[in-house]
Amino acid sequence: MKSTRFLKATGGIACVVFALNINAQPASSSMGASTSVGTKADDSAITAAVKAELLAATNVHSKHIHVNTRAGVVSLTGWVPSKEDKSGAEAVASKVSGVKSVRNRLTIPPKGAVSVGAG
Secondary structure, three states: OHHHHHHHHHHHHHHHHHHHHHHOOOOOOOOOOOOOHHHHHHHHHHHHHHHHHHHHOOOOOOOOEEEEEEOOEEEEEEEOOOHHHHHHHHHHHHOOOOOOEEEEOOEOOOOOOOOOOOO
8 A cells, every 4th residue: 555655656756857857958959949947937037027126116107017028038018108107117127137138019008098106
């Protein structure tokens, strides 16, 4: 009985190790243009840092800004109330460590289309 449980447990561990090895292949492997686990972790850290900096920026209304990072390239989407907020968001994002470039796809809605609160 104990040996059966042990074999089931070690079999499960072997499957997890195998799955991790498959998913941890570098981007230069036969998997094509996929990114490595390390790159994804770096991108997640960059995204978190950019979001934190945008929230801390007093000159940018960042409540409706979405941040995504791929291979160090940060994409900003969503909307901001003014050109100043749009350029300010790009400036804040570009100063974060690890950011290679910023794709600013923020939009500015027509005056009166939305109300802007603190953020």
